[in-house]
Amino acid sequence: MLCQRLDDFLDYHARVHGAIPFVIQDETALTFGESRDRVNIIASRMAAEGLKKGDRIGLLGKNSIDFFFLYIACARLGVVPVGINYRLTPEEAAYIARDATAKLLFCDNDLIAAVDALCPELSSVCLFGEHDDYPRFDQWLEASVQSNERTEVSADDVMSQMYTSGTTGLPKGVLLSHSNIISNVYQTAMASEFTFMAGDEFLLVAPMYHAAGIMIAYTGLMQGLTLVIHREYDSTRVVKTLAERPIAAVTLVPVMLQMIIDTVPGLDRMSFPELRLIYYGASPISVPLLRQAIKIFQCDFTQGYGQTETNSIVAMLSASDHRRALQDKPELLNACGRAAFNTKIKVVSPNGRGLPPGEAGEVLAQGPQIMQGYWNDAAATAATIRDGWLHTGDVGRLDKEGYLTIVGRLKDLIISGGENIYPVEIENVLTTHPVICDAAVVGVSHSKWGEVPLAILVCAENEQVEAAELNAFCREQLAGFKVPAYFHFISDIPRNPSGKILKQQLREKIGKDYEQ
Secondary structure, eight states: OOOOHHHHHHHHHHHHHHEEEEEEEEEEEEHHHHHHHHHHHHHHHHHHHOOOOOOEEEEEEOOOHHHHHHHHHHHHOOOEEEOTTTTHHHHHHHHHHTTEEEEEEEOTTTTHHHHHHHOTTTTEESSSBTTTTBHHHHHHHTTOOOOOOOOOTTTSSEEEEEEOOTTTOOOEHHHHHHHHHHHHHHHHHHTTOOOOTTTTTTEESSSSTTHHHHHHHHHHHHHHHHHESSOOOHHHHHHHHHHHSOOEEEEEEEEEHHHHOOOTTTTTOOTTOOOEEEEEEOOOHHHHHHHHHHHHHHHHHEEEOOOGGGOOOSSOOHHHHHHHHTEEETGGGOOOOOOOTTOOEEEOOTTEEEEEETOOOEEEEEEESSSSSEOOOOHHHHHHEEEEEEEEEEEEEETTTEEEEEEGGGOOEEEETTTTEEEHHHHHTTTTTTTTTEEEEEEEEEETTTEEEEEEEEEOTOOOOHHHHHHHHHHHSOGGGGSSSEEEEEEEOOOOOOOOOOOHHHHHHHHGGGOO
16 A cells, blocks of 8 residues: 555654665765654654644745755644745745745744744744844754654645745645655656665755755655755756765756756766766756757756646656657657656647647646645636646647647747747747757737747857847748747846746836837
8 A cells, every 4th residue: 555644754764774874965964763863853843832733834945954854744743844935035935924824934044034024923943054033943952852743644634835936926835745745756756767776865956845856855755765965056066966976866957957067167078977867847948958968967867747736747758768869759859758657648729628649738637646726725726627637727739659748838828810829839949049048939919910929038158149040040940920020139038946937027028128
């Protein structure tokens, strides 16, 4: 029978692999046995604080061992951890803490005062570092009495409340159960086609408030791996760690891979003999960037497709898919994979009719990883999950082999002269131009055509290109109505912490200047 609660995995590995390192951060290393003991202390202190099943706590900080241990301690008690993006403004972070009705806030020293001032009803503990006005985490723990607190928890009880990025409105709290998370870790492991041994090292650099980071942490917990934790992402440190430690796998979103290639000197002279696998996802990757990364790291790659509402993945482009693409099917690199184990994916028209292979429509998904719903928002839940299917808001197409290719978001669709234009198709073409290193395409209003595409571009360092050249370049690969009407150059394309382009910001700041 599938294990029904996450903290059971820590107990198992502490019993069977107790001496194996579980977490390593800087000079601190804790075995599975030591980690279980610390988690028990944290859970006991939380219980003494009066926290009980169903209560929420806020976690606002960069990666740390105790950040993750608080998640496991919450599983012990049935308390729900709410990871908050530390890149948010204090007002935005406070909104999430209040919306979640958090009873206690664990916050890094550089953020705690500003957020606490906006949430006077919250008790706050300094999770990382020191602050004169708030107890340090270890000080807070001193009041703990060892009691091995453990609450009865079912597989369908909420384990985590993760907030959407809020790019189109206020962020919503996504409710994920123990079963959602455990299922998705197994699904990811199966789809990646890799088997790891207890004690294999995983590098954790993606932030743990985000699925890209916390899923690696859960994977380490469930599979008995050693998590090498970086407090935050630093390209040079990541490369150094991959080169010097026996790291078997790492998750890097596309923007992280791009930063490594752009900023770390001497990559072509480095080797990474222990590295077996790089997971990527969270946002689309350009084919040229992927090919460059494969050449540099000389390891297997897998891509996961999903969203907060799916916990992590519903589809994966496996390691063998990548090898096949490089051998004789390069178009596979534009896909994000096939449905994960026990998962169904379909593409539908606006009226809900299933579409045949090759036709683009909204992507719907069904499986054990799909969220329980949105926190305190029954209307949004009912609009998103209909007849047992999650409506992702993504536009994609399936081919005859079941490979899914995402071509855009419903909200980003450009309708020009009655023709549907999906920005990702244009962006993929533009980023193959040797001078263009990043691209975003948005629709701008036009008196004749309704909308036309505007390409917002970043050139490689010390490079320039004329709009006329780009126009001709696009016409060689795109239908005429898809060719951007305008080309605008900037130094950097704004993205959220997941690497997703902030297109609404681009429409407001740049697009309005091109409207007709």
